Amino acid sequence: MTTQITGIPVSPGLATAPALIIRNxxxxxxxxxIAEGEAAAETDRLKAALGASAEQLTTIMERVRAKVGxxxxxxxxxxxxxxxxxxxxxxxxxxIREQRYNAPAAVEAVSEEHASALEQLDDEYxxxxxxxxxxxxxxxxxxxxxxxxxxxxxxxSDVVLVAxxxxxxxxxxxxxxxxKAIITEKGNRTSHTxxxxxxxxxxxxxxxxxxxxxxxxxxxxxxxxxDNVILVNPTAEELGGFAERIRAFEQERLELAALRDLPxxxxxxxxxxxxxNVGSPDDARPAVExxxxxxxxxxxxxxxxxxxxxxxxxxxxxAFKSVVEAxxxxxxxxxxxxxxxxxxxxxxxxxxxxxxxxxxxxxRLCFERPREFRAQLRxxxxxxxxxxVRIMAPMISSLDEVRGLRQALxxxxxxxxxxxxxxxxxxxxxxxxxxxxxxxxxxxFIKEVDFFSIGTNDLTQYTLAVDxxxxxxxxxxxxxxxxxxxxxxxxxxAARNAGKGICVxxxxxxxxxxxxxxxxxxxxxxxxxxxxxxxxxxxVREHRLxxxxxxxxxxxxxxxxxxxxAELAKxx
Amino acid sequence: MASKTVTIQTxxxxxxxxxxxxxxxxxxxxxxxxxxxxxxxxxAKSLFKLQLLGMSKGSELIIESNDQTAVNALCDxxxxxx
Numbered sequence: 242m243t244t245q246i247t248g249i250p251v252s253p254g255l256a257t258a259p260a261l262i263i264r265n266x267x268x269x270x271x272x273x274x275i276a277e278g279e280a281a282a283e284t285d286r287l288k289a290a291l292g293a294s295a296e297q298l299t300t301i302m303e304r305v306r307a308k309v310g311x312x313x314x315x316x317x318x319x320x321x322x323x324x325x326x327x328x329x330x331x332x333x334x335x336x337i338r339e340q341r342y343n344a345p346a347a348v349e350a351v352s353e354e355h356a357s358a359l360e361q362l363d364d365e366y367x368x369x370x371x372x373x374x375x376x377x378x379x380x381x382x383x384x385x386x387x388x389x390x391x392x393x394x395x396x397x398s399d400v401v402l403v404a405x406x407x408x409x410x411x412x413x414x415x416x417x418x419x420x421k422a423i424i425t426e427k428g429n430r431t432s433h434t435x436x437x438x439x440x441x442x443x444x445x446x447x448x449x450x451x452x453x454x455x456x457x458x459x460x461x462x463x464x465x466x467x468d469n470v471i472l473v474n475p476t477a478e479e480l481g482g483f484a485e486r487i488r489a490f491e492q493e494r495l496e497l498a499a500l501r502d503l504p505x506x507x508x509x510x511x512x513x514x515x516x517x518n519v520g521s522p523d524d525a526r527p528a529v530e531x532x533x534x535x536x537x538x539x540x541x542x543x544x545x546x547x548x549x550x551x552x553x554x555x556x557x558x559x560a561f562k563s564v565v566e567a568x569x570x571x572x573x574x575x576x577x578x579x580x581x582x583x584x585x586x587x588x589x590x591x592x593x594x595x596x597x598x599x600x601x602x603x604x605r606l607c608f609e610r611p612r613e614f615r616a617q618l619r620x621x622x623x624x625x626x627x628x629x630v631r632i633m634a635p636m637i638s639s640l641d642e643v644r645g646l647r648q649a650l651x652x653x654x655x656x657x658x659x660x661x662x663x664x665x666x667x668x669x670x671x672x673x674x675x676x677x678x679x680x681x682x683x684x685x686f687i688k689e690v691d692f693f694s695i696g697t698n699d700l701t702q703y704t705l706a707v708d709x710x711x712x713x714x715x716x717x718x719x720x721x722x723x724x725x726x727x728x729x730x731x732x733x734x735a736a737r738n739a740g741k742g743i744c745v746x747x748x749x750x751x752x753x754x755x756x757x758x759x760x761x762x763x764x765x766x767x768x769x770x771x772x773x774x775x776x777x778x779x780x781v782r783e784h785r786l787x788x789x790x791x792x793x794x795x796x797x798x799x800x801x802x803x804x805x806x807a808e809l810a811k812x813x
Numbered sequence: 814m815a816s817k818t819v820t821i822q823t824x825x826x827x828x829x830x831x832x833x834x835x836x837x838x839x840x841x842x843x844x845x846x847x848x849x850x851x852x853x854x855x856x857a858k859s860l861f862k863l864q865l866l867g868m869s870k871g872s873e874l875i876i877e878s879n880d881q882t883a884v885n886a887l888c889d890x891x892x893x894x895x
Contacts, residue, residue, distance in 0.1 A: 326862075
């Protein structure tokens with residue numbers, strides 16, 4: 242019988258394929274001490290698991306070497322070397338023979354001892370190897386239990402991925418040609434998985450709590466991220482209907498594609514600039530194909546993932562340059578490294594924080610790591626020689642930070658000057674307005690920066706004091722709350738009064754109704770996942786700016802999100 | 814017993830790739846080779862154990878073995894790290 246589940250659709254599209262279940266939870270197994278005489282058998286089980294793990298890692302390493310690069314492959318080479326280490330084998334066998342641990346328990350104990358010892362070291366890089374050790378141990382334990390761990394980089398048939406959640410490093414290696422759709426139990430519109438899926442144009446439904454209990458490995462799954470319907474093991478009849486829906490979707494896609502070369506202009510002739518959010522040089526070409534007029538937000542974090550250490554200045558420069566060149570002279574806004582909060586990089590060995598979203602993230606972390614920040618600013622200044630590049634800093638909450646940023650940029654320029662390296666002078670510098678502090682002080686901030694970009698996801702979370710990762714209060718997360726709209730209004734008005742640029746680059750920019758409201762509020766530039774551009778363009782072309790202004794005026798006088806939504810629904 | 818002392822000069826100490834190459838080089842010799850830093854020591858052939866020495870920039874490594882060639886080769890490797 243067909244099971245039907247729903248969630249939060251975050252990346253449009255439809256697809257049918259067998260399910261591939263990804264389990265990231267720690268494996269459960271029996272830890273009863275082994276009986277006398279079982280040591281030999283357990284040792285054999287351990288050796289087989291180590292051998293199988295080595296074989297899997299070799300495959301992954303070769304794939305990564307071919308698909309990603311030598312640098313990233315070296316990480317797996319280090320893992321392999323540990324796996325084949327004789328001292329490790331001796332420590333494991335001792336646990337089995339002397340302390341009567343079974344094979345997986347021995348792996349767990351030895352790796353945990355090693356990881357804890359690593360965490361005690363002074364060297365930041367070595368401390369971060371604890372993560373690798375635990376990751377490696379997980380693989381060996383699963384192999385001891387006769388389970389082959391799935392690696393997203395080695396998928397070689399069409400699948401629908403079903404997981405509790407996917408980590409940034411997992412999404413970074415998956416192949417959009419094979420992964421037809423993604424379903425996760427956790428997450429929401431702004432979680433990492435949602436953003437990555439949209440940027441790779443993989444249909445995705447997140448926050449589907451019934452996913453893992455309703456879907457088994459290999460079940461046929463029909464994912465409709467348009468209408469928020471997931472069918473598990475559909476009947477032939479249902480599959481037929483689904484195929485019909487896919488055809489309709491493709492039809493709409495074609496119609497939208499026809500708008501590609503037409504301007505995003507309201508019926509009264511006002512041009513709205515629609516730019517793309519990109520995460521890597523690979524995203525730039527699809528963005529151009531969708532008709533993006535530049536990049537409104539280049540998230541550089543992805544360049545820092547799936548590696549053993551931060552990319553150096555030259556690597557960053559090359560990546561920035563390739564995006565800038567792909568955009569053919571159109572503006573590219575590059576955001577400085579925005580990690581912390583929900584985005585971790587194991588090799589930075591960031592300490593755990595009670596409230597990571599209120600902790601050392603964004604610009605705060607950049608200031609804490611001046612050496613890495615300098616390298617990034619130098620790469621940005623150099624990339625400026627290849628096109629229209631603008632720098633933007635995240636998570637700004639005081640003017641001191643703006644001034645600190647200017648100073649850091651000046652020092653980076655001076656160091657390039659001293660080294661005789663060419664760079665772009667007078668590069669525009671802007672900030673993300675994503676804290677209530679920045680919105681409230683927008684009229685002061687705008688005097689010291691060249692442009693604003695509103696990050697609606699974080700501005701919503703901070704204005705409403707709603708952790709956007711906490712599914713228990715997901716219903717309280719509401720970008721259309723009048724409080725959030727007022728914060729945006731302050732920001733937009735400050736920028737417009739100063740005659741400076743104002744862009745909106747969060748999830749709202751890619752939602753038709755919200756985008757129309759933003760335009761009515763005076764925003765002339767929206768940046769979104771490229772996949773949303775055609776629909777937004779179509780909506781822009783169907784409305785008059787004057788009617789949208791009236792709409793914004795009505796909406797901004799409303800006291801609740803429900804009334805805001807009702808008013809917006811009347812418009813479209 | 815041959816023994817030599819060498820100091821790590823590179824910013825990144827012995828990170829993934831150089832560490833793996835160091836171990837590969839050590840494994841190419843038959844004799845036992847020991848690396849000590851402060852009061853800790855480990856086999857030069859075990860990345861697993863070497864990690865726990867906490868080698869970083871400025872660390873003084875004492876490399877010991879019966880094989881003088883091995884000691885020289887590993888010292889040179891550390892000195893020549895870029």
